[in-house]
Amino acid sequence: MSKLRLPALVAAAALVIAACSGSASPTPSAAAASTAASPSAAAAGGGASVDIKNTAFNPTTITVKVGDKVTWTNSDGFAHTVTFDDNSADSGNLDGGKTFDHQFTTAGTFAYHCKIHANMKATVTVTG
Template identity: 60%
Template sequence: MKQNALLTLALLLASTMIGCIGGDDDTSSETTDDDGETPQSNNVDITGFAFSPETLTISVGDTVTWTNKESATHTATADDGEFDSGNLGNGDTFSHTFTTAGTYTYYCKIHPSMTATIIVE
């Protein structure tokens, strides 16, 4: 009896999550060449309730641009306050230039389980 209730709950949660992600299966085949010493733009897509790529390595002076590719609102907020995009709606972008080497972990304020890392070398 109790097990059935749990199973129903799990199924409900699973279908809710699938519903949120939606059918927006944007597979942009974008390859990032990471061999340059010159400052370059680096992109992080927010899609499927995740940051992609989850870990991005850049050079000091590089700018990272986040783009929210789905209908859910997200933020890119640094754990240490280095940057905070504020709410990003569908198609919104946010850029930040990293001038100090280090490892910057960040998350989405609305969905704190969304976490990712920028490594500045």
């Protein structure tokens, strides 16, 4: 689905860029260009989000593609960590309300945990 939609977005962005190239007033066309760019950038980048709430990762298993970024958001009012078992990434103490992200560049299944709460465990599966 997203692959079918992408050319249309690119074409729309190209039209916006072409339309504004001769324009003397950049403010409205710049706003239009950034609005058009947002959905296509999200579709091209890919990724996933994990919420940390009630001393648990949610969801506990996610699957992303190589090159995707995963963002963790601590929705609890106290610190957690996102620490990979193989030490490939570690958020350190992530206070409530803070986010941590990590881009996955190799395929595999990566287990992670919270250093503060031993029962908090989850995995990220990265497919090639």
